Amino acid sequence: MESHMRDEAALRAFVEDMARLLGDWGFPRMAGRVVFTLMAADERSLTAGELADRLGVSAAAISGAVRYLSQISMVAREHVPGDRRDRYRLVDDSWYEVTVAKMTLLKTLADAADVGAAAAGGPGTTAGARLAGMRDFYTWVQDRLPALLDQWAAEKAAKAD
């Protein structure tokens, strides 16, 4: 049946697309490739060698990428005793986690805007009022995001029944 056929060429293109997309957003390209190779894998985990093979890149590139991804808790390293190879596994819902993590940017923006508003002379000045407005917007959005994400989790759980 067609719907159960893996289109390897299309998947490679997909991985590359996503890596480029994340790359535009400041995410290291190779790390993006690794994440989406794992996403696109039917196996639960892959070795560094498998990742290198599927991506056609050097072992060194994989090494750097998985180190980065481990640090930010996006992949887990599984050391199987009795095997020289480490296995790498995606942390559950890692793209969800990434999204959440990226949202800390909102707090950073809000904080910076607050500092700027004060430096501009407070809300009594044109610039101060403008920067305070920016701060309020990002603060407001940030405050409401957790509830939004909870709602997603709840709907997903309901669907799974």
Add this chain to the structure above:
Amino acid sequence: MESHMRDEAALRAFVEDMARLLGDWGFPRMAGRVVFTLMAADERSLTAGELADRLGVSAAAISGAVRYLSQISMVAREHVPGDRRDRYRLVDDSWYEVTVAKMTLLKTLADAADVGAAAAGGPGTTAGARLAGMRDFYTWVQDRLPALLDQWAAEKAAKAD
């Protein structure tokens, strides 16, 4: 009164911080500096020369930045007749607009995930199900963002009464 004093040094630091922050997210640094110099200005608009002076950068750098910012509709160029200098003004709520614009990324991500899910063999496969989950998440968030932003606009309008 202290609260009406501009702290120029702190504002320059603020501008640089924000530019670096946006830079990490794929936004051109100099364009970021220009945006936040305008945000931090009490004047409604600034000339290229004023921007260059305040930032301590070359006129060429300003030229490139405002061209970029005009293209993405973040600053408006105001050509005052009888004056050789162009004036640059922030489009209202431009940081809000930027945020909204960036959210188109969610659709791009969802679309790419959909393609990936199909290439992986559909929801019957491990990878296909995983990618479909990613697609569903981004689609869901994207669907709910407009309402969230409308709510902000409504609350802001209510406060302004």
Add this chain to the structure above:
DNA sequence: CACTCATTTCACACAAGTGTGAAAGTTCGT
């Protein structure tokens, strides 16, 4: 302990982005 396979580190090449100075192009006032 020596052997072998897997991973990491390192120096390098290559590509992309960033900002500058100088020259060229525009626009207004006279």
Add this chain to the structure above:
DNA sequence: ACGAACTTTCACACTTGTGTGAAATGAGTG
């Protein structure tokens, strides 16, 4: 039309990120 003020374009230097091959390190096996 000329000159002055302002802006844009261009070639260059500098920095940063990216991935490679080769050497070094680490881990299991006989």
